[in-house]
Amino acid sequence: MSEHLIRKLERFVQLSDDERTALQAVGSGRVRSFGPREDVIQEGAPPSCTRLLVSGYACRYRTLPDGRRQIVSLFVPGDFCDPHVFVLQEMDHSIATLSGARIAEVSKDEVIGLTERFPRITRAFWWDSLVTEAILREWIVSVGRRSARERVAHQFCALYVRQRAVGLTDEGECDMPLTQAELAEALGITTVHANRTLQRLRAEGLISLKSNRLVFPDFEALARTALFSTAYLHLGREGEAFDAPRRLTVPVEV
Amino acid sequence: MSEHLIRKLERFVQLSDDERTALQAVGSGRVRSFGPREDVIQEGAPPSCTRLLVSGYACRYRTLPDGRRQIVSLFVPGDFCDPHVFVLQEMDHSIATLSGARIAEVSKDEVIGLTERFPRITRAFWWDSLVTEAILREWIVSVGRRSARERVAHQFCALYVRQRAVGLTDEGECDMPLTQAELAEALGITTVHANRTLQRLRAEGLISLKSNRLVFPDFEALARTALFSTAYLHLGREGEAFDAPRRLTVPVEV
DNA sequence: CGATCGCTTGAGCAAAATCAAACCTCGTGG
DNA sequence: CCACGAGGTTTGATTTTGCTCAAGCGATCG
Numbered sequence: 001m002s003e004h005l006i007r008k009l010e011r012f013v014q015l016s017d018d019e020r021t022a023l024q025a026v027g028s029g030r031v032r033s034f035g036p037r038e039d040v041i042q043e044g045a046p047p048s049c050t051r052l053l054v055s056g057y058a059c060r061y062r063t064l065p066d067g068r069r070q071i072v073s074l075f076v077p078g079d080f081c082d083p084h085v086f087v088l089q090e091m092d093h094s095i096a097t098l099s100g101a102r103i104a105e106v107s108k109d110e111v112i113g114l115t116e117r118f119p120r121i122t123r124a125f126w127w128d129s130l131v132t133e134a135i136l137r138e139w140i141v142s143v144g145r146r147s148a149r150e151r152v153a154h155q156f157c158a159l160y161v162r163q164r165a166v167g168l169t170d171e172g173e174c175d176m177p178l179t180q181a182e183l184a185e186a187l188g189i190t191t192v193h194a195n196r197t198l199q200r201l202r203a204e205g206l207i208s209l210k211s212n213r214l215v216f217p218d219f220e221a222l223a224r225t226a227l228f229s230t231a232y233l234h235l236g237r238e239g240e241a242f243d244a245p246r247r248l249t250v251p252v253e254v
Numbered sequence: 255m256s257e258h259l260i261r262k263l264e265r266f267v268q269l270s271d272d273e274r275t276a277l278q279a280v281g282s283g284r285v286r287s288f289g290p291r292e293d294v295i296q297e298g299a300p301p302s303c304t305r306l307l308v309s310g311y312a313c314r315y316r317t318l319p320d321g322r323r324q325i326v327s328l329f330v331p332g333d334f335c336d337p338h339v340f341v342l343q344e345m346d347h348s349i350a351t352l353s354g355a356r357i358a359e360v361s362k363d364e365v366i367g368l369t370e371r372f373p374r375i376t377r378a379f380w381w382d383s384l385v386t387e388a389i390l391r392e393w394i395v396s397v398g399r400r401s402a403r404e405r406v407a408h409q410f411c412a413l414y415v416r417q418r419a420v421g422l423t424d425e426g427e428c429d430m431p432l433t434q435a436e437l438a439e440a441l442g443i444t445t446v447h448a449n450r451t452l453q454r455l456r457a458e459g460l461i462s463l464k465s466n467r468l469v470f471p472d473f474e475a476l477a478r479t480a481l482f483s484t485a486y487l488h489l490g491r492e493g494e495a496f497d498a499p500r501r502l503t504v505p506v507e508v
Numbered sequence: 509c510g511a512t513c514g515c516t517t518g519a520g521c522a523a524a525a526t527c528a529a530a531c532c533t534c535g536t537g538g
Numbered sequence: 539c540c541a542c543g544a545g546g547t548t549t550g551a552t553t554t555t556g557c558t559c560a561a562g563c564g565a566t567c568g
Contacts, residue, residue, distance in 0.1 A: 062391060064481050068399045072391040082387075084380040087493060092388050092486040126338040129383070133336075134346050136390040137326040141316045143397040144324045144442030148556070179514060188398030193556055195516060227318050232346040239341060402524070433546060447524055449548060 002027025002052060002104065004078025004166040009124040011165055011235045016244035019118050026114060027052055030105045040081075040095040040103060047085035049105045053077055056101025057177035061185070062093050071186035072139065073132075074098075074159065074178075078166040083111055083125055098177040099212075120242060127239060134232040143188040146227065148197045151187040153226035156207060156214060158233075165235055176214035256281025256306060256358065258332030258420040263378040265419050265489045270498035273372050280368060281306055284359045294335075294349040294357060301339035303359045307331055310355025311431035315439070316347045325440035326393065327386075328352075328413065328432075332420040337365055337379055352431040353466075374496060381493060388486040397442040400481065402451045405441040407480035410461060410468060412487075419489055430468035 006023050009015065015023070031054060034040060040051065040058065053075045060073035060081070072093065075081065081095055086108040097103075115122040135158070142151045156176070163174045178186065184194035201207045206222045208215040216222055223229075260277050263269060269277070285308060288294060294305065294312065307329045314327035314335070326347065329335065335349055340362040351357075369376040389412070396405045410430070417428045432440065438448035455461045460476045462469040470476055477483075 060391070062395045064395070064399060066481070070395045070398045072394045082384070084384060087377055087380050088384060088488055089490070089492040090485075092488070093391060123341055126341050130336070130338060130342060133387060133390065136387065136394065137314070137316060137347060139394050140326045140390065140397060140442075141318070141324045143394060145318060145322045180516095181514075188394075190557055191514095192516085192558080196556095199516085227320070231344075234342055234346070236343070238343040434548095435546075444525055445546095446526080446548085450524095453548085 002054065002078065004054075004076075004168070005052060005080070006078075007166050008078045009121075009128065012124050012127045012237065013120055013239035014243035014246065015120065015124070019121055019244065022114055022118060023121070026106055026110055027054055027104045029107075029110070031102050032105065034097045034101045034103060036097060036099050036101075038097050040097060041091055042094045043091050045091050047082070047088055047091050049107050050083055050085060050111055051081040051095070052104040052106055053079045053081070054102040054104050057098040057175065058095060058101055058103070059098055059182070059186070060093050060095050069185050070188065071182060073136070074186070076159075076162050076166060077168065080125075080128065083129065086111075098182065099175075120244060123239060123242060127234065131232075131234050134234070138232050148187070148189050148193055149200060150226050151189070152183070152194065152197050152201060153206065153222050154228050155183070155187060156216075157219070157223050157226050157228040160214070160216065160219070161230055161233060161235070165233070172217070172219060173213060173215040176209060176212055256308065256332065258308075258330075258422070259306060259334070260332075261420050262332045263375070263382065266378050266381045266491065267374055267493035268497035268500065269374065269378070273375055273498065276368055276372060277375070280360055280364055281308055281358045283361075283364070285356050286359065288351045288355045288357060290351060290353050290355075292351050294351060295345055296348045297345050299345050301336070301342055301345050303361050304337055304339060304365055305335040305349070306358040306360055307333045307335070308356040308358050311352040311429065312349060312355055312357070313352055313436070313440070314347050314349050323439050324442065325436060327390070328440065330413075330416050330420060331422060334379075334382065337383065340365075352436065353429075374498060377493060377496060381488065385486075385488050388488070392486050402441070402443050402447055403454060404480050405443070406437070406448070406451050406455060407460065407476050408482050409437070409441060410470075411473070411477050411480050411482040414468070414470065414473070415484055415487060415489070419487070426471070426473060427467060427469040430463060430466055 002023055005027060006015065006020055009023070034056070041047065043063070055077050058075040059071045060075070061069055061071045063069045085091070115125065138158070142154050146154060159176065160169060160174045163169045168174065180194045180198065181191045184191045187194065189197070198209065202209065205217055206225065208217065256277055259281060260269065260274055263277070295301065297316070309331050312329040313325045314329070315323055315325045317323045339345070369379065392412070396408050400408060413430065414423060414428045417423045422428065434448045434452065435445045438445045441448065443451070452463065456463065459471055460479065462471065
């Protein structure tokens, strides 16, 4: 069930059949289904387990005492919400779905077992968490230094490339699971301003967006106006040197 | 030499003497000295090793192609710059000193050896990296949703609490190693605006700041205006259940 | 058919950016 | 000892970006 996770990790290292099988198992334990815009776990709650987004879209957010809300991460299928949270006593942020979603609950022991048995998976998890941090940093750069127009463009570029990395895009288009209000909460602007900014990007022919589907008539142009570079996503098979040997016989697809 | 690191990790779990000794060793290998405002490693370079800030202050930053710069992390003594970077081929951000600083270079093998021999240290490193991520998220919240005044206040509160956690504060005062221009680059505002905001906080009696020394006449009041909470720093001995047994004889201080 | 949710529009306003210049302080070298 | 200069800080005037408030529009769903 965690085919997206496997696909993502293999953007870093080639896994062995055993490793793939073990990862499959992880994503097929307790899988819970959620409707759109439901809280998965709230700030202050004890983090009972690690979560893996199997399908659909979700986000992490923080709410200030006076109600201001900031979305600080987006999850696409294959994303792990904090592989190691279980060392903490309580969540310092909330996780909510955006669309309907299926989320696998992975116990502490499963995570530890996996990393103890498969050093290559451990290494791939490290890579994944470094990329997660890099995404957070780039988010800060957006909110801190990019104009509203650049921010929207940048978030859309990132969303596309991340979905493509797990095989969820069509040519030049992808899902955009956020409402304009949520997009605004992610980018540190207001709903009204997000709306006007979207209109401008549409008018400029850089994007087209209807019913949660985002189309890029000229991705390169959008990336240029966003000052977007894929470097921070480290999708270039950087763990190649540690690839599992490829099998000569083709394994049967499950 | 890594007494600050040890002190920080012990905000999470009590370590054994062996573990403390092993950590001491890590911080006493190749230690390099830097002047203020020097690059330690630049974006694009291969990350040869992990770095531990032994003394002084440093930061992480990203520069956009047109020169806009955003500081995305501050390091205080005892902070690790990316325990696992070595899985990546190239840095996606730069690291620079703010003040003069001493930085220990820790090889991949040392990190791996340490975590293989001492599960408690592994757990403490997980905690540390979760806190590092939480700091990034809170940074996004600041830049995305807090006013300039709240941002400055929040950064100062965080700086104080982080320095206190490693034993570097005096009562109600701490170092503030950033120039106003750097503070602005960290908070996503301009130098001019940072200056006016500082003046306002001073006038309101919330801070006093001269020659890199920050004094808090009323920390609680500042924390309130910043909407600052220490929860995300997880300093409450959350790993207590895994403490090493305390020795009955007092070990000799080194 | 009415209610709700998400999107859109307009007018006025506030926060922060920009530009430009001056000032202060501290270390350096004449 | 003083002049000089560099780096950091401060100030003022002006413009821009994005925010606020308020209302209307248009689907979709019970």
